[in-house]
Amino acid sequence: MGRLDGKVALITGAAQGMGASHARKFIKEGAKVILTDINEKGGSALAEELGSNALFLKHDVTSKESWEQVVEKGISTFGEITVLVNNAGVLGPIAKTDELSEEDYLKVCGINQHGVFFGMKTVIPSMLKAGIGSIVNISSIAGVVAIYGFPSLAYVASKFAVRGMTKATAVEYGSRNIRANSVHPGFIKTPMMAAATDESGGEATSMIPLGRLAEPEEVSNLVLFLASDESSYITASEHLIDAGMSAH
Numbered sequence: 001m002g003r004l005d006g007k008v009a010l011i012t013g014a015a016q017g018m019g020a021s022h023a024r025k026f027i028k029e030g031a032k033v034i035l036t037d038i039n040e041k042g043g044s045a046l047a048e049e050l051g052s053n054a055l056f057l058k059h060d061v062t063s064k065e066s067w068e069q070v071v072e073k074g075i076s077t078f079g080e081i082t083v084l085v086n087n088a089g090v091l092g093p094i095a096k097t098d099e100l101s102e103e104d105y106l107k108v109c110g111i112n113q114h115g116v117f118f119g120m121k122t123v124i125p126s127m128l129k130a131g132i133g134s135i136v137n138i139s140s141i142a143g144v145v146a147i148y149g150f151p152s153l154a155y156v157a158s159k160f161a162v163r164g165m166t167k168a169t170a171v172e173y174g175s176r177n178i179r180a181n182s183v184h185p186g187f188i189k190t191p192m193m194a195a196a197t198d199e200s201g202g203e204a205t206s207m208i209p210l211g212r213l214a215e216p217e218e219v220s221n222l223v224l225f226l227a228s229d230e231s232s233y234i235t236a237s238e239h240l241i242d243a244g245m246s247a248h
Contacts, residue, residue, distance in 0.1 A: 002028070002031070003030070004227060005029075006030070007030070007032070007227065007228075008031065008033075008034070008078045008083065009026050009031045009032070009034065009084070009085065010070070010081050011026070011033060011034070011035055011085040011087055012086055012115070012119065013036075013087040014033075014056075014087065015037035015039035015041075015042035015043040016039065016042050017188075017191055017216060018190055020216075021216035022085055022223050022224075023050065023054065024050065025220040025221070026224065027051070031053070031083065032055075032079075033050070033055070034055050034057060034070065034074035035054055036059030037059060038058065043058070044056050055077050057069075061086075061115030061119065062118070064121075067119060067121075071122050071123060075126055080127070080129050080130035081127065081130070082132055082133050083134050083135075084119055084127075084135045085136045085227070086115065086119045086138060087138045089138065089140075090107070090108055090111050090192070091151050091155060091192050092104055092107065092151060092152055092155050093151070093152055094149070094150060094152060096149075100152050100154060105157075107154075108152070108155055109154060109157060111158075112162065113157075113162060113165075116137050120137075120180075123135075124178065127176075127178050128176055128178070131177055132178070133173075133178035134178075134179050134180075134181075134228075135180040135181070136180075136181055136182075136183060136223050136226045137162050137180065137182045138183050139160075139166075140155070140184055141184050141185065141242045141245060141246055142159045142160075143156075143159030143161075143163045143184050144163070144238065144246055145246050147207075159184075162182055163182050166181060166236070166238070170236035171236060174235055174236075179226075179231070179232075181226050181234060181239060183222055183226070183241060184240045184241065184242065185214065186208065186214065186240075186243055186245045186246070187213045187245070188214045188215075188216055188219060189214065189216065190216060207245055208243045208244070209245065209247070210244065214241065214243065218241065219241055222239060
């Protein structure tokens with residue numbers, strides 16, 4: 001038996017990086033998975049790779065209407081959604097506060113923060129019907145500590161917000177058997193990270209006690225645990241997966 005047998009999961013930002021890794025792990029453990037992303041080519045290819053228990057839908061997480069459409073289609077295909085992984089996110093520019101444009105600030109918060117709000121708002125009614133739910137919001141180490149020069153106030157603000165929103169939701173819906181937890185990765189080998197550093201992580205590795213970047217699968221193991229019934233008594237918690245980076 002799989003650890004997610006009987007679960008229907010929706011994973012945003014699933015076309016590549018950590019989202020794709022989560023999707024592969026969830027399918028392997030028995031879930032039916034709705035993959036969403038603005039990257040239609042990558043998402044469609046992944047859904048084809050994963051088989052009949054995977055459905056890809058093009059999705060703009062900043063749009064309430066887009067959320068409503070993918071949730072409606074996902075439910076009609078697989079049934080009520082019982083796991084939500086708000087994974088979609090952007091790093092945004094590397095800029096100090098006085099250099100950061102209003103446009104960039106609003107764009108980063110729109111995807112990283114507002115997208116999580118729309119996701120929870122739209123999916124929770126389905127979880128209430130199912131009588132169970134697990135929300136896993138992907139924040140960041142930058143949702144726990146601010147790292148000098150990387151990346152910007154907008155990213156830090158959005159990721160701290162996700163941490164707080166997760167706790168508020170967990171408190172509101174705990175009595176209805178819906179859990180919510182946030183995951184705070186450090187530096188992970190993903191296309192987004194590669195765009196900001198060299199392939200090895202450059203100077204980033206000097207700040208990491210384990211001395212290396214993480215593989216996406218290492219984060220997926222934690223996300224899988226929080227999505228599963230194995231974590232049935234865990235809610236309103238933030239889970240660092242940063243190789244000790246935030247300790248110093």
